[in-house]
Amino acid sequence: MIGNSRLHWALFVDNTLNSTWDTEHLSASDMQLLAKTNTLPLSPSSTRPIFLSSNLPITLVLASVVPTQTKLWQTYPNVRLITLNHIPIKGMYPTLGIDRALALYGAGKTYGFPILVIDVGTALTFTGVDHQQRLIGGAILPGLSLQFNSLGQNTGQLPSLKTNSITSLPQRFALNTKEAIQSGVIYTLLAGTKDFIESWLSLFPDSKIAITGGDSDLLKSYFQTYDPEISAQLISEKNLIFLGMEKILFGNG
Numbered sequence: 001m002i003g004n005s006r007l008h009w010a011l012f013v014d015n016t017l018n019s020t021w022d023t024e025h026l027s028a029s030d031m032q033l034l035a036k037t038n039t040l041p042l043s044p045s046s047t048r049p050i051f052l053s054s055n056l057p058i059t060l061v062l063a064s065v066v067p068t069q070t071k072l073w074q075t076y077p078n079v080r081l082i083t084l085n086h087i088p089i090k091g092m093y094p095t096l097g098i099d100r101a102l103a104l105y106g107a108g109k110t111y112g113f114p115i116l117v118i119d120v121g122t123a124l125t126f127t128g129v130d131h132q133q134r135l136i137g138g139a140i141l142p143g144l145s146l147q148f149n150s151l152g153q154n155t156g157q158l159p160s161l162k163t164n165s166i167t168s169l170p171q172r173f174a175l176n177t178k179e180a181i182q183s184g185v186i187y188t189l190l191a192g193t194k195d196f197i198e199s200w201l202s203l204f205p206d207s208k209i210a211i212t213g214g215d216s217d218l219l220k221s222y223f224q225t226y227d228p229e230i231s232a233q234l235i236s237e238k239n240l241i242f243l244g245m246e247k248i249l250f251g252n253g
């Protein structure tokens with residue numbers, strides 16, 4: 001899965017999700033080396049990719065929300081691209097992100113329809129589907145890092161905060177800059193997310209709610225203090241997209 005900030009990898013063995021890891025986006029020259037040697041990067045994003053080769057021919061299945069990266073990866077041998085056409089959800093609009101569609105399908109097939117998926121990644125998205133597997137719709141807003149970075153980059157006096165510097169809920173009425181930014185971004189995000197959830201549940205009272213993405217643990221942990229009742233309803237699953245892929249590729253579910 002080619003995301004906006006990094007690559008998310010999964011290994012499927014015997015038609016089943018086996019393991020997952022993340023790496024950075026690859027450069028064109030890294031890509032040429034991979035294609036030539038038929039290898040794939042198996043390493044965490046924090047270090048430089050190590051390229052391990054396999055004795056078996058590996059089929060690379062790709063889903064991407066980054067067109068420039070999609071183009072690079074299509075030079076790899078044995079590559080298959082997953083598109084919206086492969087996803088059995090009705091009423092999708094043509095520019096819907098494939099990550100949203102896959103996560104929605106993976107969540108629905110795993111926990112049942114209807115379902116609302118909250119993906120807390122580079123962008124934060126809400127995506128909902130009804131009992132009949134019809135897309136109801138959703139919303140897109142800047143994710144946590146993007147909100148902090150846009151404040152840091154577009155002002156003279158504000159620092160760019162890192163999401164990992166915030167462990168617990170800040171004081172709402174803050175008396176220093178760092179906590180004022182944390183308060184503004186986090187309490188607004190919590191209130192907004194709560195409002196989307198309540199609005200969804202008023203349409204689909206028996207719906208499940210799943211949460212995924214790089215900052216989903218952080219958002220969920222804030223909810224534990226902010227609104228324990230909502231927090232208890234959130235099903236955390238980091239691999240929603242890969243569960244969706246598993247079901248589409250192998251019909252598991």
Ligand SMILES: Nc1ncnc2c1ncn2[C@@H]1O[C@H](COP(=O)(O)OP(=O)(O)OP(=O)(O)O)[C@@H](O)[C@H]1O
Pocket residue numbers: 002003004005006007045065099119120121122123143144145146163212213214215
């Ligand atoms: N090791 C990490 N590397 C990069 N980002 C991380 C890491 N751990 C947590 N994050 C957080 O995850 C966010 C990105 O989430 P995620 O990895 O789901 O996004 P993505 O790859 O852009 O995928 P998507 O396109 O679905 O948003 C970053 O904004 C950052 O705050």
Ligand SMILES: CC(C)(CO)[C@@H](O)C(=O)NCCC(=O)O
Pocket residue numbers: 004065095096097098099100121123125140
């Ligand atoms: C919203 C993101 C960036 C989330 O990764 C991605 O799903 C995307 O580029 N979507 C296209 C627009 C849409 O989903 O309506």
Ligand SMILES: [K+]
Pocket residue numbers: none
């Ligand atoms: K763009």
